[in-house]
Amino acid sequence: MMTIVKEGTFGPAEAIILLAISSSARMFLTYPRSLVETAGSAAWLTPLGGLAVALAGVYVMSLVLKKNPDKSIVEITEEAWGPVIGTVFNLVTVTFFMAVSALFIREFTEALIIAALPRTPISVISIVFISIGLLGAYLGIEAMARSARLSYLYVLGGIAILLLALIPQWNIHNLFPLLGCGPLQVFGAGAYSTAAITEIILAAVLVQSMGGADKFSSIGYKAMLFGFGLLFALMLTLNLSINKEVAEEISLPFYRLSRSIYLGRFFQRIEAIFVIIWSIIGALKIALTLYGASVTLARTLKLPDYRPLIWPLGLAIFIFSFLPLDMPTAVRLDFEFLRPYALLPSYVIPLFVLAAFWLKGRGKRAGS
Amino acid sequence: MNILKQLLEFVSYRENIDREGFILKETKDDQKSPESSDKSTKNQKTKPRGRTFKKPVRPSDITKKNNTKNTQEYYETTSSSLEENRKAVGKLYGLPDNKDVVIRDFMIGTSDGVRAFAVFIDGMTDKTLQDFLFQSLMVFAKRPLQTGKEKLAGMVRESLLPANQATLKSRFSDILDAVNYGDTALFFDGCADVLLVETKGWEHRPVEKPTSEQIIRGPHEAFTETLRANTALLRKSIRNEQLTTDIVQVGERDRRYVAIMYLRDLANKDLVAEVKRRVKSIRTDSVLGGGILEELIEDNPYNLTPTSLVTERPDRVAAGILDGRVALIIDGSPFVTVVPSTMYEQLHTGEELYHRWQYGTFIRLLRALAFLLSFLLPGLYLSVVLFHQEMIPTELLLAIAGARERVPFPSVVEVLLMEFSFELIREAGLRIPSVMGTTIGIVGALILGQAAVQANIVSPILVILVAVTGLSSFAIPYHSLAFSLRIYRFMYIFLGATLGFYGLAMGLFAQIILTANLKSFGVPFLAPTGPKTMAGPDIVFRLPMFFHERRPDYLNPQDIKRQPKVSRGWIRQNGGDDNS
Numbered sequence: 020m021m022t023i024v025k026e027g028t029f030g031p032a033e034a035i036i037l038l039a040i041s042s043s044a045r046m047f048l049t050y051p052r053s054l055v056e057t058a059g060s061a062a063w064l065t066p067l068g069g070l071a072v073a074l075a076g077v078y079v080m081s082l083v084l085k086k087n088p089d090k091s092i093v094e095i096t097e098e099a100w101g102p103v104i105g106t107v108f109n110l111v112t113v114t115f116f117m118a119v120s121a122l123f124i125r126e127f128t129e130a131l132i133i134a135a136l137p138r139t140p141i142s143v144i145s146i147v148f149i150s151i152g153l154l155g156a157y158l159g160i161e162a163m164a165r166s167a168r169l170s171y172l173y174v175l176g177g178i179a180i181l182l183l184a185l186i187p188q189w190n191i192h193n194l195f196p197l198l199g200c201g202p203l204q205v206f207g208a209g210a211y212s213t214a215a216i217t218e219i220i221l222a223a224v225l226v227q228s229m230g231g232a233d234k235f236s237s238i239g240y241k242a243m244l245f246g247f248g249l250l251f252a253l254m255l256t257l258n259l260s261i262n263k264e265v266a267e268e269i270s271l272p273f274y275r276l277s278r279s280i281y282l283g284r285f286f287q288r289i290e291a292i293f294v295i296i297w298s299i300i301g302a303l304k305i306a307l308t309l310y311g312a313s314v315t316l317a318r319t320l321k322l323p324d325y326r327p328l329i330w331p332l333g334l335a336i337f338i339f340s341f342l343p344l345d346m347p348t349a350v351r352l353d354f355e356f357l358r359p360y361a362l363l364p365s366y367v368i369p370l371f372v373l374a375a376f377w378l379k380g381r382g383k384r385a386g387s
Numbered sequence: 388m389n390i391l392k393q394l395l396e397f398v399s400y401r402e403n404i405d406r407e408g409f410i411l412k413e414t415k416d417d418q419k420s421p422e423s424s425d426k427s428t429k430n431q432k433t434k435p436r437g438r439t440f441k442k443p444v445r446p447s448d449i450t451k452k453n454n455t456k457n458t459q460e461y462y463e464t465t466s467s468s469l470e471e472n473r474k475a476v477g478k479l480y481g482l483p484d485n486k487d488v489v490i491r492d493f494m495i496g497t498s499d500g501v502r503a504f505a506v507f508i509d510g511m512t513d514k515t516l517q518d519f520l521f522q523s524l525m526v527f528a529k530r531p532l533q534t535g536k537e538k539l540a541g542m543v544r545e546s547l548l549p550a551n552q553a554t555l556k557s558r559f560s561d562i563l564d565a566v567n568y569g570d571t572a573l574f575f576d577g578c579a580d581v582l583l584v585e586t587k588g589w590e591h592r593p594v595e596k597p598t599s600e601q602i603i604r605g606p607h608e609a610f611t612e613t614l615r616a617n618t619a620l621l622r623k624s625i626r627n628e629q630l631t632t633d634i635v636q637v638g639e640r641d642r643r644y645v646a647i648m649y650l651r652d653l654a655n656k657d658l659v660a661e662v663k664r665r666v667k668s669i670r671t672d673s674v675l676g677g678g679i680l681e682e683l684i685e686d687n688p689y690n691l692t693p694t695s696l697v698t699e700r701p702d703r704v705a706a707g708i709l710d711g712r713v714a715l716i717i718d719g720s721p722f723v724t725v726v727p728s729t730m731y732e733q734l735h736t737g738e739e740l741y742h743r744w745q746y747g748t749f750i751r752l753l754r755a756l757a758f759l760l761s762f763l764l765p766g767l768y769l770s771v772v773l774f775h776q777e778m779i780p781t782e783l784l785l786a787i788a789g790a791r792e793r794v795p796f797p798s799v800v801e802v803l804l805m806e807f808s809f810e811l812i813r814e815a816g817l818r819i820p821s822v823m824g825t826t827i828g829i830v831g832a833l834i835l836g837q838a839a840v841q842a843n844i845v846s847p848i849l850v851i852l853v854a855v856t857g858l859s860s861f862a863i864p865y866h867s868l869a870f871s872l873r874i875y876r877f878m879y880i881f882l883g884a885t886l887g888f889y890g891l892a893m894g895l896f897a898q899i900i901l902t903a904n905l906k907s908f909g910v911p912f913l914a915p916t917g918p919k920t921m922a923g924p925d926i927v928f929r930l931p932m933f934f935h936e937r938r939p940d941y942l943n944p945q946d947i948k949r950q951p952k953v954s955r956g957w958i959r960q961n962g963g964d965d966n967s
Contacts, residue, residue: 032919131889135774139886147886151893158904165903165917166896284780291775291888298892306900 026228026314026325027161031238034229037167037307038218038242040174043249044304045216047273047297048126049350051257055266058209061199062263063254068206069213070247076219076366077239083369084223084232086376092223093318096368099375108371109319112220112364116312117332119361120305121339122353124148127301129346134274135294142341148305149337155306156313156329160228163306170299177296178249181273182256184280184289189259199263213250215361217243221311223369224318270346309333465557467537469502469576476506476574479563488566493521495547495575496528501539502576506562511569513588516550520571520584523548536577543573544582552585564642587615592721594620597699599866604741609699614718617701618646621714624705629653635666637680637717641673645680646716648704654711655943661908662713662726676720684726686906691874693867694907696728703737711944713908727907727942729914731926733865734758739929747929755927757862762872764856765802766879766891768849772798774887790846799884801845805853806880808835810873813857914941 029037054062080092087095093112097105128144136144155163199205219239226235257272260279269275277290310325312332317325343349462475473490480488491505503524507517528547544553556562562572562581569587594616597609610617618632629651636642645666649659665684674680677697685694698704699722704714707725715724734754739747771778772787779787794801812835816827839845856876863869875898882890905912914920920940924930933954938944953959 030918135887135889144886144889147890147893151896154897155900158900161918162900162904165911165913166900168919169899169903169913169917170896287780288777291771291778294775294888295892295895298889299896302893302896 027159027164028228028230029161029164031230031234031241033164033168034222034225034234034238035242035245036171037164037303038222038238039245039249040167040171040300041221041304041307042216042218042242042246044123044300046250046253047271047293047300048130049270049353050216051254051272052266052269053350053354054209054212054254055257055263055272057200057212058205059199059263060194060196060258061205062209062266063194063251063258064199064205065209066213066247066251066254068210069217069250070243072210072214072366073217073219073243073247074240076214076217076369077222077236077243079366079369079373080219080223081232081236081239083372083376084226084235086372088232089227091226091318092220092369092372093315096372097319099372099379106319108368109315111368112224113312113316113319115220115360115364116308116315117336117339118357120152120308120312120336122343122349122357123301123308124152124305124336124340125343125349126346126353127297127305128340129349130271130274131294131298133271134290134297145337145340148302149333149340151302152305152309152336153329153333155302156310156333157326160225160307160310160314163303163310164228167303170303174296174300177293178253180289181277181280181293182252184282184286185256185260185276187282188279189256190262191259193259193262211362212358213247214366215358217246217365219366220364221307224311224315270350309336312336462559465559465562465574465579465581467577467579469504469574472574472581473504475559479559480506491521493525495539495543496525501536504574505571506566506574507571507586508566508569511567511589512571512586516586516588517571520548520550520586524573536575537579539575539578540573540580540582543575548582548584550584550586554583555580556583557581564636567642568644591616600698600700600703600736600864602700602736602738602741605738606700606702608701610701610716610721610723612719612721614644614646614716617716617721617723618648620701621648621705621708621716624701625650625708630708633663635663637666637669638671638673641675643674644718645674646714646718648708648714648716650708650711653709653944653946654713655945658711658727658908658942659713662715666715674717677715677717677722677724680715680717681724686908687904690901690905691871692730692902692905692912693733693865693871694728694905694912696725696733696865697722697867698725699723700737706737706740707732710938711942727910728912729907729910729941730868730902730912731916733868734863735925736864740925740932744929744931751927751929754862754864757859758872760859761856761863761869762876762879763891764852764859765806765876766883766894768852769798769802769880769883770887770891773884787846787848790848793843794846795843796845799880801849802853802880802884805835805839805845805849806856806877808839809853809857910941915939 051062054065058065083092083095087098090098093109096108099105100108124145128141128148131144132139132141155166222229222235222239222242226232229235229238253273257266257276260276261269261272266272274290274293277293278288280289281287309329309332313325313328316322316328316332322328343352462479465472465475476482476490482488482490487509489505489507489509491507493503493505495501495503505517505521524543524547528543534542540555544555554565556565557580562583565583566572569589571584571586573582573584575582591613592611594608594611596607600609608620610620622630627650631649631651633647635645635647637645647659647662647666662684666680669680669683671683674683681693681695681697682688687694696703696707701723704723704725708714712725712727715726717724734751739750742750772791776784791798796804812827812831816824816831819827836850840847840850860869860873860876863872879891879894882894886893903911903913903917911918915923915926923937923939924934933950936950936952936954937947938949940947
């Protein structure tokens, strides 16, 4: 197996937390609003369909990874489809990571301008973000996993405070009609939207650092349950606290929710504290996707070290993040381009790889 | 004529030829460098873009070269001729210029009257011991010489000299090492062996109370500057024959002893081997203290955070050794380094174990809060005041605004001014002679506190803030860690003032990831939380002693079990008779 310098290893607990936190980063942006637009008052039920799809995705990916337990999805794809098509597939994954990173930086930066730093130039926020991403990616996945493991309690604690402090504003009537815009929208379009934010492909790239293919399915299932559980709880709180008509109008629903917290004269408007939690999750997500892109590219090009790629990829991501004209464009790109694109590396390519192995196996059997 | 000459000297100008006085001229080594730089410029002409590097020379090589030039090469081993040995010692020590090296000639009182001389350094030896030594050889040695002169040293060691440590050596390097360290070397006529007698007895500080790590309960002893006293303090704490002291000499010019102490049947063998490998590999002129050694052996010297624990308390070192760690004791340093070390351990004082467990846990939680406040508080204040005013309840906001109204500086300048002044007080307080110590209190309390507020230089709330930050910083028990947080604090001030909470969050993420990346002798610095290993009963919470069943998992000791599942035998029905 090709070894990459400073790849590192970490335990299942760290892996689960890393993947779950990374997949939950999007919740603090415009994503919950798009789910409300899709499913109305039943937006909180959309993660259920997404979870089913994601669990199936983890199962398919685990089947793919078991084809060669010593390697990651990058080498297995190449093994299945040969050096040309395999490399094209792998480049699709690299591009996916870069697209996620670029759009995420843009959306997050815009969100920060709205929430906390209205007079700071966008480039300053972006540069800080990408610098921290570069640092995280340079120090490697081991350090990132440990950081996630260290910070998740504070992150979860912050989310728990957010949810609990909103209890006075809960209104059970906001959940009706129970199936919102209809079952097809809730479990069809909703599942499509939520299944797109999983980190299955990232887990498959990092599989060797997480302890190999044997542990992949157990880590994957738990991470999905954790991530979707979080999404479920947050969406339920959103649906309970704000009715769908208002929620559809808010660009950053959770920022709005944290602003509306009022527990007496002293404990109110705690959105600034959430800026800290959001930013830490955001930085982790950017570092992780940049790391994913660099390692996937290094493995595709069979390089011994991923670190020389961080700087050019980081710079490219930084530039791409400025391509959308404004925040609505970035959000539209996320919805119209990134979500269908996300299905490719996480679900479609693994199925193709399985198909290739199946065809090869049939060819061998027919030949023998 | 003479008077005329003197008059002329009064009215005329005369060049003072001695004006420049003493000039430190370049040594031979320095004079060589222009030649080498000439060569490098010649090389640069042929290879214009390439940089030429002068290969660094190891200090050991330099010493070897110097020694070759001097005398070491010619006097490798002792001779059987007393005159030759005397000449060699004289040359090696630079006698008669070197005034504190003493050569004492005497005759052994045996019937044949053998000539001998002793070499020792004045002030390094115990005079009573030496008197006793000379008495034994000159007055009480009346027996006839039973062996030939060539075996005289052995005979003296076996039957004439009642010293507690006496060895025979014939290499000058061994003899010089021993004499430099307070031993007395005895040379005998006709004998090539030299008898080294342990007579160490220099002036030293006795075992005193710890000065930088004071505790209420627990032993009040601190290490001193003497290596042997320190190893004995540890021996006294850990009464176990498995406690091993390996002594390594470090430094080329100042050959200093470093003791490596560990429990042979407990410490991970790879860890011990790695510590020894790192210490033995050091090539430098001198390792004067723990801090220098620490820098030379630690994994991440560029990170602000210290990755080894330095303490002056023998009980803390003993606790570390009993967990499977390795202690490094440097001769001449009253601080002992313990490796590997984790951040949680650096936030402990060991005193929590001497208190009841509830008090210990309370102190630790308080300290955890102090840890965060010590580097975050000024940054947080600036973020809130400059960017997130909506966070502050209106009444408090009005109070802050009212206090700040008359202050002419921006908040960040105000904070920096106060922090800088506080750092100055701290540093000056440390350096000020103790007789003038009270001055600092007056300056700090009156001038910087009251007067600055009255003069509208700073707002009163900021004085409180800086004081709380300072107190939090002092509550961190490990000086090096507190120091690193002092520097981090200024970074957070900058981040908070420029980017508000977002800046703080980015700083925190960077600090977390940089710290999570640290390793101390192969052990992750944030163990057992990052990475997650088995949770112990003694990390943030200090659980009751009977739960301390296992040693820290991340140290991978040879024996993980500290005590049985039921350590309090008396709670069993049979009264714990089978627990022994």
